[in-house]
Amino acid sequence: MTDFTPLPALAGGVLIGIAVLVLMALNGRIAGISGILGGLLPPAPAQDKGWRIAFLAGLVGAAFLYIAFTGGGIVQSVSSNLTVMTIAGLLVGFGSAMGSGCTSGHGVCGTARLSMRSIAATLTFMATGAIMVFVMRHMVGG
Amino acid sequence: MTRIIASLISGLIFGLGLIVSGMVNPAKVLGFLDVAGNWDPSLAFVMGGAVAVTFLGFKLLGAKPRPVFAEKFHWPTASEIDTKLIAGSAIFGAGWGLGGFCPGPAIASLGLLRPGTLMFLAAMVVGMIIARVASQSGPAPVPGES
Numbered sequence: 001m002t003d004f005t006p007l008p009a010l011a012g013g014v015l016i017g018i019a020v021l022v023l024m025a026l027n028g029r030i031a032g033i034s035g036i037l038g039g040l041l042p043p044a045p046a047q048d049k050g051w052r053i054a055f056l057a058g059l060v061g062a063a064f065l066y067i068a069f070t071g072g073g074i075v076q077s078v079s080s081n082l083t084v085m086t087i088a089g090l091l092v093g094f095g096s097a098m099g100s101g102c103t104s105g106h107g108v109c110g111t112a113r114l115s116m117r118s119i120a121a122t123l124t125f126m127a128t129g130a131i132m133v134f135v136m137r138h139m140v141g142g
Numbered sequence: 143m144t145r146i147i148a149s150l151i152s153g154l155i156f157g158l159g160l161i162v163s164g165m166v167n168p169a170k171v172l173g174f175l176d177v178a179g180n181w182d183p184s185l186a187f188v189m190g191g192a193v194a195v196t197f198l199g200f201k202l203l204g205a206k207p208r209p210v211f212a213e214k215f216h217w218p219t220a221s222e223i224d225t226k227l228i229a230g231s232a233i234f235g236a237g238w239g240l241g242g243f244c245p246g247p248a249i250a251s252l253g254l255l256r257p258g259t260l261m262f263l264a265a266m267v268v269g270m271i272i273a274r275v276a277s278q279s280g281p282a283p284v285p286g287e288s
Contacts, residue, residue: 002173002182005164009184012163013191019156020192021199026148028209028216031156033246034270041271043278051149056249058153063253065154066161074161076251077169078258084240089248089262091237093269096245098277099230100220103244104156106231107189110218112196120223125235126175132239133175 020109027051032105033059034096095125144211157250163188166250168242175239230273 020031029036029051036055039046046052063074079085096102099121101110106125110118164170165188173182208214238244243251243262251259 001180002164002167002170002184004182005184006187009163009187010191012159012161012165013188013193014195015155015159015162016188016192017159017195017199019152019154019159020196021203022155023149023152024200024203024209024215025206026152026210026212027145028212028214029149030216030218031152033244033249037245037249037267038270038274041267041274043275051145054146054149055153055156058150058155059157059160059246059249060153060252061150062154062157062161062250063166066158074166074251074254075164076167076254076256078243078251078256078262079168079241080256080258082257082261085258085262086265088237088241088243089265090269090272091233091240092244092248092262093237093266093271094273095230095232095234095237095269097230097270097273099227099232099234101231102234102246103238104246108192108196111189112193112200113218114197115218115221117221117223117227121227121231124228124231125238128232128235129175129239130177132236133172134178136240137172137176138178 016104016108017112020104020112023055030105030109031055032101032109034093034102035100035105038097099125148211156246159188159192160247160250163191166247168247171238171242171244171247 023029023031036052039052040049101121106118106121111122160166164184170182170184174185241262248259248262248266252263
């Protein structure tokens with residue numbers, strides 16, 4: 001159970017939007033994370049690896065920057081059930097590659113472009129995500 | 143080199159956004175998806191803020207001839223809503239609701255070295271490779287069809 005935190009949520013969302021705009025304005029690329037990572041993977045990785053690796057390095061480095069600047073830790077509660085996390089990772093990787101996008105590519109970039117394709121994808125993964133949580137928490141019992 | 147630095151800065155800001163918003167915390171994501179339980183609507187504000195800024199910025203960029211450090215804007219062109227899109231998104235959502243991670247927050251959490259995160263990331267990469275291999279080989283061509 002977590003508390004409703006509208007202001008940090010909105011501030012973080014604005015930062016994500018700025019990051020998306022920086023990548024498009026400067027490099028002309030969509031900040032879709034599954035697509036950026038997917039372009040580095042076999043078979044047939046993309047030719048343009050440099051900017052992809054740099055973006056992912058920034059994503060990883062943000063945690064260190066945050067901790068260095070605030071002196072605080074990052075609140076995070078990750079399941080320690082490695083079987084569950086393995087299945088979750090397989091589904092997220094397979095599904096986002098098959099559906100050509102995840103929360104960033106379809107959810108933020110595509111929705112902001114009013115792409116019906118991305119809006120359909122977003123509604124779909126929101127729905128199955130909610131169904132999965134309902135099943136795990138209210139039917140299987142957590 | 144400028145393109146590499148621009149990407150690095152974008153990734154850093156994106157990661158900070160995920161951390162500040164609380165989206166790196168799977169418990170918060172699951173709280174958002176738990177509409178029948180103790181619902182935490184925070185994630186709607188993350189998405190709302192990100193989409194609003196992106197919407198306005200993309201409108202402005204749409205009038206520009208080219209990006210600062212590259213030859214052209216790579217705007218997505220696909221528009222069809224097909225089985226692959228919906229099935230893939232449905233599978234992705236199921237995994238998101240199971241672990242509370244989507245690709246961005248999971249990658250942004252790599253440095254915190256939690257066992258669940260590392261396992262998720264390894265499995266996610268494997269899942270992506272499987273989907274990419276399957277999509278490349280595609281369905282076997284039917285004899286007689288061009």
